[in-house]
Amino acid sequence: MGDKHLSSQFDLELSGISTRVLEMGGLVESQVELAVSALTSFDGDIASRVLVAEERVNQMEVEIDHDLSAIIALRQPTARDLRLLIAISKTIGNLERVGDEAARIARTVHRLINSGVFSRLRLPVSDISFEAELATASLRKALDAFARLDTVQALEVIKQDNQIDQEFDGLMRKLITYMMEDPRTISASIDLVFVAKAIERVGDHAKNLAEQIIYIVKGTDIRHNPMDTVESVALKD
Numbered sequence: 001m002g003d004k005h006l007s008s009q010f011d012l013e014l015s016g017i018s019t020r021v022l023e024m025g026g027l028v029e030s031q032v033e034l035a036v037s038a039l040t041s042f043d044g045d046i047a048s049r050v051l052v053a054e055e056r057v058n059q060m061e062v063e064i065d066h067d068l069s070a071i072i073a074l075r076q077p078t079a080r081d082l083r084l085l086i087a088i089s090k091t092i093g094n095l096e097r098v099g100d101e102a103a104r105i106a107r108t109v110h111r112l113i114n115s116g117v118f119s120r121l122r123l124p125v126s127d128i129s130f131e132a133e134l135a136t137a138s139l140r141k142a143l144d145a146f147a148r149l150d151t152v153q154a155l156e157v158i159k160q161d162n163q164i165d166q167e168f169d170g171l172m173r174k175l176i177t178y179m180m181e182d183p184r185t186i187s188a189s190i191d192l193v194f195v196a197k198a199i200e201r202v203g204d205h206a207k208n209l210a211e212q213i214i215y216i217v218k219g220t221d222i223r224h225n226p227m228d229t230v231e232s233v234a235l236k237d
Contacts, residue, residue, distance in 0.1 A: 010071075010075050010077070010081070013067075013071055013075075014071075014081065014084065014085075017064060017067060017068065017071070017085075017088060018088070018146075018147075020060065020063075020064055021064065021088055021091060021092060021095070021146070022143060022146065022147055023060070024057065024060045024061070024064070024092060024095050025095055025139070025143040025146070026143070027053060027056065027057055027060070027099075028057055028095050028096075028098040028099045028102065028139075029098075029136055029139050029140060029143070030053070031050050031053050031054070031057070031098070031099050031102035031103070032098065032101070032102045032105075032132065032135070032136050032139070032199075032202055033132075033136055034046055034047075034049055034050045034053075034102070034106075035047065035050045035102040035103075035105035035106045035109070036105065036128070036129055036132040036199075038050065038105070038106060038109045039105060039108075039109050039125060039128065039195065040125050040126075040128075040129055042109070042112075042113060043109075044109065044110055044113050046109075047105075047106035047107075047109040047110055047113075048106070048110075050102050050103055050105070050106035051103055051106050051107070053099070053102075054099050054100070054102070054103040057095070057096055057099035058096065058099070060092075061092050061093070061095070061096040064088070064092050065089060065092060068085055068088060068089050071085060072085055080216070080219070083215060083216050083219060084216050087212040087213070087215055087216045090208070090212055091146065091209050091212050094205040094208045094209050094212075095205070095209075097201070097205055098139065098201075098202050098205045098206075101198040101199070101201050101202050101205075102198075102202075104194070104195075104198045105195050105198050105199075108191050108194060108195055111191065112188060112191055115187070115188075124171065124174050124175065124178070124192075125192075127167075127170075127171050127174060128171065128192060128195060128196055128199065130167065131164065131167045131168060131171060131196060131199050131200070132199050132202075134160070134163060134164045134167060134203065135164055135199050135200070135202040135203040135206065136202070137160075138157050138160050138161065138164065138202075138203050138206035138207070139202060139203075139205070139206040139209075141153060141156065141157050141160075141206075142154065142157045142206040142207075142209040142210045142213070143209070145157065145210060145213050146209060146212075146213055149213060149216060149217050150213070151213060151214050151217050151218065151234040151235070152234065152235065154210035154211070154213040154214050154234065155210070155214070155230065155231060155234040155235070157206055157207060157209075157210035158207050158210050158211065158227075158230060159227070160203075161203055161204065161206070161207040164199075164200060164203035165200065165203070168196055168197070168199070168200040171196045172193065172196070175189045175192055175193055175196075211223050214230070214233060214234050218233050218234070218236065220233045222234070
């Protein structure tokens, strides 16, 4: 009876942790969307909201990490439960870094507004918005896969990372062209390079989250493996 009670309590703790991870994920997803909205609308107030949310994301990471340490120390989990806790620890680290990237975009928006240059120049902000849509969609899909421990959906996130990388490469070529044709755009274009890179990293973190999901379910670390190996592990019965 006692063992059953402990098991039920442990399951409840795991469920609570997972719910808070998804809450944190929703917050950072919103951060990225707000940061891009601040850029496209050239709105400093929206950018400031992103920076305020960053404080909450950082606090959530610390709180969840503390509770994970307590669970490991008190429950001494094994096998899949331990894999889940380790993966959650890595997941919240990735989510916190997504929040950092959103905050970096927001600070760039403030800098561009203060410079007064960006509003007078024609630059490919819409292309950055498209890249951001791809990255946030991957993050959203990864969080959904985490909620359901769905390795098929996690595999889709990993495969989609190449599309985000290609969009980033195309945007780099376009910004270089802008700088060559009009030197007045150099400063603002460099800022946009960092914004585009921040968004590309959001996609990378979504991919990392997806890899952790496969690790939780299959017990195999598929990082740094060719795609055929990743696909074989993710789809294995």
